[in-house]
Amino acid sequence: MFLFAPFIVCVFALALDCLIGEPRRWHPVVGFGNLATAVEKKLNMAPDNPTRSLLAGLFSVCLLVAPILGVTLWVSTALGGALLVLAQALALWLAISLRGLAEHGRAVAEPLRTGDLEKARNQVSRVVSRKASALSEQGVAAAATESMLENGADAVFASLFWFLVAGIPGVIMHRMVNTLDAMWGYRNPRFQYFGRVAARLDDIMGWVPARLTAFTYMVLGNRKLAWWCWHNQAPQWDSPNAGPVMATGAGALNVRLGGPSPYPSGVKHRPVLGGAQDASYASVEAAITLVQRGVWLWLGAVLMATVLIFLVAYSS
Template identity: 80%
Template sequence: MLLFAPLIVCVLALAFDHLMGEPRHLHPVVGFGRLATGVEKRLNTAPGNPWRSLLAGLFSVILLTAPMLGLAIWVSLAVDGLLLVLAQVVTLWLALSLRGLAEHGKAVAEPLREGDLEKARDQVSRIVSRKASALNEQGVAAAATESMLENGADAVFASLFWFLVAGIPGVVMHRMVNTLDAMWGYRNPRFLYFGRVAARLDDLMGWVPARLTALTYMLLGERTLAWWCWRTQAPQWDSPNAGPVMAAGAGALNVRLGGPSPYPSGVKHRPALGGTQDANAVSVEAAITLVRHGAWLWLGVVLVVTAVIFLVVR
């Protein structure tokens, strides 16, 4: 029973996510984000001073993560049996967002399918930072497809990975670091140095999960094209983790992503990713399906590995 506990936790957490989704009120990640906003306003007082800003960012990361990580470690050591399994299930469920990901993606795909571009723009503005009003139909679909692929890595596969590797402390630490990177990891005057520690920690914690995610997308899609995109297009991407994930995902779906994208600060020219087909409502839904099937694949792999270990040690 103990050997199969990680598999049981993953299955139950994904089941909770499927049935209930994310808590609508009092979500701990939302609360952590609000706390991080308050800390940043108080401590990020010298963005023009590189060393002072960098040290303030380091101190802020430690201040925000150390108490929660300590609590997670204490729970893992002080609790056992069914109570520990329950704590693991709840923690992983709160870190996962497969249903939320699908809901956001479908909210964009449905108006696109119906020809309601304005509604699709409004919905995509909720999940990406691009200037939605400047996006055409293909641009909206591409933005949503990219969001599904990239957030599949952060909100689904990385959470599963860190639970399997380090239990509750791993899940909690990754979710905190990923949240701080999402809030502070901007290359603008205010966060260029202050957010650097959070950004580098997120790169470090996401390195292995991102490549496992890329492998997952490749195995479940057009393998040859996905592999080619991963090897040739991903290195051109700024992010060491988003590049492999989105390149392999775009290739797996044979959809064209990347390229020029409008942001409030101007047009950002990004390397092209994927194949030859334009993004549309179908590609958004296909990306959701790819992430969902990937989660099932991971459960299958965990089952096989657990069964092999069981047969060896019995």
């Protein structure tokens, strides 16, 4: 039973996500984000001073992460048996967002399918930071497709990976660091130095999960094109983790992503990723399906690994 506990936890957490989805009220990630906003307003007092801003960012990360991490370590050691399995499943459920990812993606894909561009722009503005009003139909579809692929890595596969590696402390630590990076990891005057610690921690914690996600996309899609995109296009991307995920995902779907995109600060020229097909509502749906199939693949791999370990232990 103990050997099969990680698989049981993953299945239980994904079942809760499928049946309930994200909590609509009192979501701990939202509460953590609100706390992070308050801390940043209090401590990020000298954004134009690199040293002070960097130290303030380091102190803020420690202040926010250390107490919660301590609680998760205590829970992991104090509980045992069925209670620990239940606590792990609840923690993983609160960290993953497979149903939420699909809901946000389809909220964009459906109006694109029916030709309601304004509604699609409004919906995509909820999941990306681009200037939605300036996006064409293809631009909206590309933005949503990119969001599905990247959030599949951050909000699904990375959470599963860190739970399997380090239990509750691992999955909660990753979710906190990823949230801080999403809030503070901007290269602008206010966060250039203050958010650097959170951004680097997120790069470190996301390095292995991002490449496992890219491998998953490649296995389940157009393998030859995905492999080529991973090795030739990913290095051109600014982010060391988003590059492999998005390039390989675009190749797996044979869809063209990246390129110039409008942001509130102006047009950002990004490398072109993927294949020859234009993004559309169908590519958004295909990206959602790719992530969902990837989760099934991971569950199968975890079960197979568990059975092999059980057979080896039993035979010895």
